[in-house]
Amino acid sequence: MFRLLARSIRLYLSMVAFSIRAQLEYRYAFVMNILGWAMNYAGTAVTMWVLLYSFQAIQGWTYWELLFLFALSVLSWGLCIIFFFHFRSLDQYILNGTFDRFLVRPIHPFLHFMASKFDVGAFGHLLFSIIAFILAYHKLALSWTLLRWLIFFAALLGGVLIQGGILIFISALAFWTTRSESFYWVIMFPAANLLNYPLSIYPKGFQWFITFILPYAFINYLPALFLLGKADPTYSAVLGLFSLPVGMVFFTICLSLWLKGLNHYQSTGS
């Protein structure tokens, strides 16, 4: 069991290394992809600043607190896409028949597919979010104990699992519908933008939905409540401690749906 795991991880890492080298083949695109995303987020951060300049605070959140919220969401998303971003286009792999090859190799198809791509665009997300995080950390004069840091990393990991779970969920639909990428633009993309602001500005029903159904709130809002010592009119900050378990459960559900879909897989003709 342990040997199998060790082998899988080793194999994963070398496949990832190959994937990075493949993307380095296109050096210009490689650099632009990273810079593009970093610039994109910086643009959003500036917009926020302009907004806050006239309003001072949104629902009691100052600019640096909002930036913290934003950085946390981008950071976990950045880590997530390293592993899972290409899942959104599983439908393309299925339609043009390239998915077949994941089924004729002595590796589990899920691991194989996961390892097949390592999105360097992630570095752009990480570049921005780490700088933004450091800035916010200093401006808010936070000085965390080890326990706080652990809570932070657990929340980060939970966020990766939640968003990874959603990407896997979306890709699983491709096994039945042979179309999945459109779901990404419907579910994931708007949600990512909504996460930039405190949950409390949204209608109650929606808050409830993204806390208990699609657990987006556990990615950044609830952990930020706890870590920044803020209060929400409806939700207790203690919920912020549960990101990791929520992420694990949610991810497991999505993964099992994916595996179920795999059995349903109908290859394309010829």
Next chain:
Amino acid sequence: MSLIEVKNLSKTYRIPKRQAGMVGALKSLIKREYTTKTAVANISFTIEAGEMVGYIGPNGAGKSTTIKMLTGILVPTSGEVVVNGLIPYKERQKNARQIGVVFGQRTQLWWDLPTLDSFELLKQVYQIPSKRYKENMETFNEILGLHEFLHTPVRQLSLGQRMRADIAAALLHDPQVLFLDEPTIGLDVVAKERIRQFIRKINQERGVTVILTTHDMADIEKLCKRMILIDNGKLMYDGELSKIKERYGSQRIMVVELEGDTPLTLDKVTLLKEEGSRKWLKFDARKITPAELITKLSGQYEIKDLTVKDQDIEVIIRHLYERNAKLVENK
């Protein structure tokens, strides 16, 4: 027990009916109707270790679907498949170690990486011992000339090079069975010959069992003793290639070009095709010899040009496809 056993194998696809227009699209969102298409219907055959079998049929006959069930990609709707004691779709990863697969239409290699990298990665994926890997690379290199393009990214390879690389990649881990789905598609004569030579060698020297689908009958003639022919998902013929030639060997095609646009009526001859003054005539050499036919023709018409096509397996196959008759021969 045979190496490959296929028993009453069937595969039906459920295809959602797409309706035309916006209203139709909305309708099918709510309620989907399905049509079922039978790709493979009740096929049975066995293949012994070391055999080289041509699996042929027209487009959409169910060749690829069968191959995909044998390799574990697809789950059969009903029936049994056993490859070397394993049920492919149930034990995909185990099965993957004993088979090699080449899909001529798309590569299994890493598109953006130098060819050598793909081999190195496969070495890790299949846990091939370094010594064996080196030996195999040397042997394959000898016949396939891999060294010419080992450092070129796969996307820049010519079709022939890519196919050579793909076949080598499928054999690196010493599989017992090799599935080749249209390995010579789109290749020139030289490249085709090189690939055939390699396949023959692998089969003879290593005893690798080969199942090959193709549209090029020359592949079959040059490589396979046995041929399995399917059409519309049904088994049409399973037996020796030479037998089928004997049976239909007396059919000939004559292409004549006649002066003027004269209508043609001849006994014992069927007109296959007509393009202006060029006519394709099919006849049975046991009933009328080519010489007799020429005499007859020249008596009635002015012949400008004439060729007799020798018995071509391609013609026989076309004939079989057209007849669509059930011809299952007991081996």
